Amino acid sequence: MIYTLDIGNTRTKLAMFENDSLVNTTYLSTKNLQKELLFFFQKNSKKPKIVLASVGHLDDTLLEWLEKNTDLTQITHTTPLPLSNKYKTPHTLGIDRLAVAAGATIQYPNTARLIIDAGTCITYDFVNAENEYLGGSISPGLQLRYKALHDYTAKLPLLEMEDISYFIGQNTHESIQSGVINGIIAEIDNIINRYKKDYADLTIILTGGDAVFLAKRLKNIIFANPNFLSESLNHIYQYIIENDKKNHS
Numbered sequence: 001m002i003y004t005l006d007i008g009n010t011r012t013k014l015a016m017f018e019n020d021s022l023v024n025t026t027y028l029s030t031k032n033l034q035k036e037l038l039f040f041f042q043k044n045s046k047k048p049k050i051v052l053a054s055v056g057h058l059d060d061t062l063l064e065w066l067e068k069n070t071d072l073t074q075i076t077h078t079t080p081l082p083l084s085n086k087y088k089t090p091h092t093l094g095i096d097r098l099a100v101a102a103g104a105t106i107q108y109p110n111t112a113r114l115i116i117d118a119g120t121c122i123t124y125d126f127v128n129a130e131n132e133y134l135g136g137s138i139s140p141g142l143q144l145r146y147k148a149l150h151d152y153t154a155k156l157p158l159l160e161m162e163d164i165s166y167f168i169g170q171n172t173h174e175s176i177q178s179g180v181i182n183g184i185i186a187e188i189d190n191i192i193n194r195y196k197k198d199y200a201d202l203t204i205i206l207t208g209g210d211a212v213f214l215a216k217r218l219k220n221i222i223f224a225n226p227n228f229l230s231e232s233l234n235h236i237y238q239y240i241i242e243n244d245k246k247n248h249s
Contacts, residue, residue, distance in 0.1 A: 001049070002017040002018075002049050002234055002237060004050070004233035004237075005053070006053055006229055007053070007055065007056070008055050009030065011027050012028045013027055014027070014028055015227065015234075017234045020238065022227060022230065022231060022234075025230065030056075037066075038069075041069075049071045051233045051234065053095045053096060053233055073240065075095055077098070079240070080240065081105075082239055084132045085098070086132050086134050096117070096123075099236060100207065100228055103236065104228075106235045106239060107231075111129055112129050113126070113203045114203070114204050115127075116192075116204065116205065118184075118206065118207070118214055119210065120141050121139065121144065122138070122187075122188070123136060123138050124191055126195065129201065141184075141208075142181070145180045145183070146176070146180060156172065157176075159176050163213075167182060189219050189220055192222075204222040204223065205228055211226045
């Protein structure tokens with residue numbers, strides 16, 4: 001069993017893989033992560049194998065505990081990956097963005113790849129057919145847009161995501177929903193089309209917490225997979241293992 005840990009600022013996603021297949025996922029509190037992991041792994045007779053990616057600051061005490069009590073592989077900017085990082089400031093690139101780019105390189109060979117992660121922010125990451133990571137873009141996600149409209153105006157209410165079918169909002173509530181949801185759909189489709197103009201062989205992967213909600217509204221054909229980051233961490237781990245075998249053979 002391989003466990004992947006995607007550590008966010010408030011929540012941590014724990015995914016379990018058996019024979020390279022995703023078995024289950026669960027969410028843990030990042031604040032109480034050591035305690036919750038201890039409870040989760042208490043039945044293990046040996047050290048669990050963990051692949052770790054952390055977006056925010058990783059607590060030193062937690063990292064020391066993981067290194068002592070688990071068979072830990074931490075993905076960092078120095079981890080050998082199957083791509084060339086052409087980002088001008090490679091050490092400022094989020095590990096989550098780097099991981100999904102590497103995962104797409106492994107899972108979709110010999111093609112250009114655009115990975116769209118729709119979460120708190122919407123990140124766009126591009127890897128060409130030569131396995132070069134060139135960069136991408138970042139924009140506010142659904143919840144950030146709702147929150148910004150509420151926080152930076154005097155009277156607009158704070159709304160939550162709804163399944164809408166209208167385009168023209170006929171009151172303030174509908175106007176916000178149309179602006180946020182239809183605006184994001186227009187943004188994503190337009191950015192995909194811009195990439196398609198230069199890369200006809202483009203493979204598009206949509207992931208993140210809002211991936212399922214957005215996927216059915218997009219005009220472009222995509223692979224929607226909310227677990228793509230977890231799967232990418234598992235693929236990276238397998239890639240590291242295979243490389244180690246080749247280097248020692």
